[in-house]
Amino acid sequence: MAPILTVRNLTVSFGSRTIIQNLSFSVERGENLAIIGPNGAGKSVLLKTLLNLIPHQGVIEWAAGAKLGYVPQKIAADRQLPLEVNDLLMAKARRLAISVQDVRAVATRVGLTPDLLKTSVGVLSGGEFQKALIAFALLGNPNVLLFDEPMSSLDELTEEHIYDLLRDLQREQQLTILLVSHDLSVVYQSATNVLCLGKGRPCFGPPAEILTPQNLEALYSAPVKFHHHLHE
Amino acid sequence: MEFGMTNTGEIYGIVLALLFAIAAGLVGSFALMKRMLLAGDVISHVALPGLGLAFLFGFNPILGGAATLLLGTLLIWQLQRKTGLAADAMIGVIFAGSVAIGAVLTPKQDLVEALFGKFENLSFWAFLIGVVAVALIIFFVFRFKDELILGLFSPELAAAGGVNLDRQNLYFLLTFSVSVLVGLRFLGALLAGALIIIPATTGRRLAKDLSHFLFISCAVSILAVGSGFALTHFLFPKFSPGPVVVIISAILFLLSLLRNPARA
Numbered sequence: 001m002a003p004i005l006t007v008r009n010l011t012v013s014f015g016s017r018t019i020i021q022n023l024s025f026s027v028e029r030g031e032n033l034a035i036i037g038p039n040g041a042g043k044s045v046l047l048k049t050l051l052n053l054i055p056h057q058g059v060i061e062w063a064a065g066a067k068l069g070y071v072p073q074k075i076a077a078d079r080q081l082p083l084e085v086n087d088l089l090m091a092k093a094r095r096l097a098i099s100v101q102d103v104r105a106v107a108t109r110v111g112l113t114p115d116l117l118k119t120s121v122g123v124l125s126g127g128e129f130q131k132a133l134i135a136f137a138l139l140g141n142p143n144v145l146l147f148d149e150p151m152s153s154l155d156e157l158t159e160e161h162i163y164d165l166l167r168d169l170q171r172e173q174q175l176t177i178l179l180v181s182h183d184l185s186v187v188y189q190s191a192t193n194v195l196c197l198g199k200g201r202p203c204f205g206p207p208a209e210i211l212t213p214q215n216l217e218a219l220y221s222a223p224v225k226f227h228h229h230l231h232e
Numbered sequence: 233m234e235f236g237m238t239n240t241g242e243i244y245g246i247v248l249a250l251l252f253a254i255a256a257g258l259v260g261s262f263a264l265m266k267r268m269l270l271a272g273d274v275i276s277h278v279a280l281p282g283l284g285l286a287f288l289f290g291f292n293p294i295l296g297g298a299a300t301l302l303l304g305t306l307l308i309w310q311l312q313r314k315t316g317l318a319a320d321a322m323i324g325v326i327f328a329g330s331v332a333i334g335a336v337l338t339p340k341q342d343l344v345e346a347l348f349g350k351f352e353n354l355s356f357w358a359f360l361i362g363v364v365a366v367a368l369i370i371f372f373v374f375r376f377k378d379e380l381i382l383g384l385f386s387p388e389l390a391a392a393g394g395v396n397l398d399r400q401n402l403y404f405l406l407t408f409s410v411s412v413l414v415g416l417r418f419l420g421a422l423l424a425g426a427l428i429i430i431p432a433t434t435g436r437r438l439a440k441d442l443s444h445f446l447f448i449s450c451a452v453s454i455l456a457v458g459s460g461f462a463l464t465h466f467l468f469p470k471f472s473p474g475p476v477v478v479i480i481s482a483i484l485f486l487l488s489l490l491r492n493p494a495r496a
Binding site: 048051053068070072075078080081082083084087088090091092094095118120121136 | 265267377378379381382384385386388389391392393436439440441442444445
């Protein structure tokens with residue numbers, strides 16, 4: 001089967017500054033692609049470009065029938081907005097003619113309780129907010145999830161819960177996941193392929209090939225402490 | 233205006249003002265959430281040169297106001313696409329410039345009326361056009377409510393979901409301007425924007441969710457317009473209703489400060 005996403009010679013520049021240069025890679029259906037790299041390497045920019053939110057050169061080809069869901073890293077939402085999580089989910093649901101039952105089902109799936117649905121978006125904790133964004137992305141049954149991992153707003157337990165959730169969703173719904181991640185052990189465990197962005201040439205391949213100490217040191221310009229167990 | 237006596241034209245005028253209040257509450261709520269408070273407050277000033285020309289050459293003030301308001305709206309839309317200080321400064325210059333040009337153009341005896349409005353009896357057709365305008369405003373707000381919510385929560389998520397934010401902004405600014413236009417005659421170029429903004433500010437303080445917010449904004453707006461008209465009609469016929477309505481809405485806002493906001 002043809003890849004669900006093919007990217008050829010993608011270049012993204014802001015003014016005179018080139019963020020992504022000549023990037024090519026492809027993603028198969030059901031794959032879990034991890035995108036790694038230091039701050040400012042263009043990981044979030046890449047996701048937004050794939051969503052066609054940023055002008056670019058080169059080719060981005062989504063296979064016919066690809067339905068994208070997007071979980072942004074953070075949102076500069078005004079905390080004073082008188083919007084409840086439910087207002088937000090229903091706004092998208094009405095646009096896509098999704099039934100209230102389906103909204104409830106998605107909310108339950110990601111662990112948004114009825115109480116949280118009636119909570120104003122301004123007072124959610126980092127983890128609750130993330131759940132709300134995931135529920136928002138999952139409305140309409142996307143088969144591709146572009147997930148920009150928040151860097152520090154989540155505690156470890158919540159983070160683990162969210163990774164479990166993604167794994168389950170991937171298994172149950174044949175979801176293709178493009179995950180910007182900062183947690184290399186998670187990447188090592190769950191990614192099918194890794195794309196690294198940073199200074200120099202981008203690299204692409206299975207985690208065991210890409211996540212070598214030499215590669216990582218070159219990528220982050222510093223020795224990276226990260227533990228994986230090859231004989232696991 | 234005799235105590236208790238009303239004619240049809242007067243009833244048309246009062247009914248349209250009350251309908252305007254509903255439109256103002258809805259549009260103002262979204263303007264507030266879109267952080268358009270300041271621009272919204274003064275957008276009506278752009279109508280002044282048009283009013284001035286209309287008074288000068290003796291044509292319908294609403295036509296004049298509509299013409300410059302439309303021009304100003306398109307200009308502001310273009311400026312908002314470029315973010316940053318330059319755009320803000322330009323918008324400020326446009327508003328101040330409009331008031332100055334309007335003040336020069338408007339014949340002296342008409343200036344107070346152009347600035348602060350005057351109640352006038354409406355012909356059936358003027359009333360009908362106003363009703364259609366209000367219906368369009370309400371239709372727009374409810375038709376695009378979800379798009380607006382997504383856009384103000386996260387422009388990125390909205391765009392990823394296929395919302396054209398640029399177009400949405402234009403439509404919203406136009407809706408705002410049409411609302412200003414409906415209120416322009418009785419509130420005047422200085423105050424028409426204020427009545428769209430102040431009730432929404434009050435609603436925001438008291439509301440906890442969106443439908444609550446829209447409802448309170450509309451209710452406050454209707455209360456201000458209704459009591460303002462009643463006061464000037466029955467007790468203070470010397471005053472024109474516009475400024476009284478705005479004073480009442482400001483008092484209602486101050487009263488809302490007494491109550492703790494729904495959320496810190």
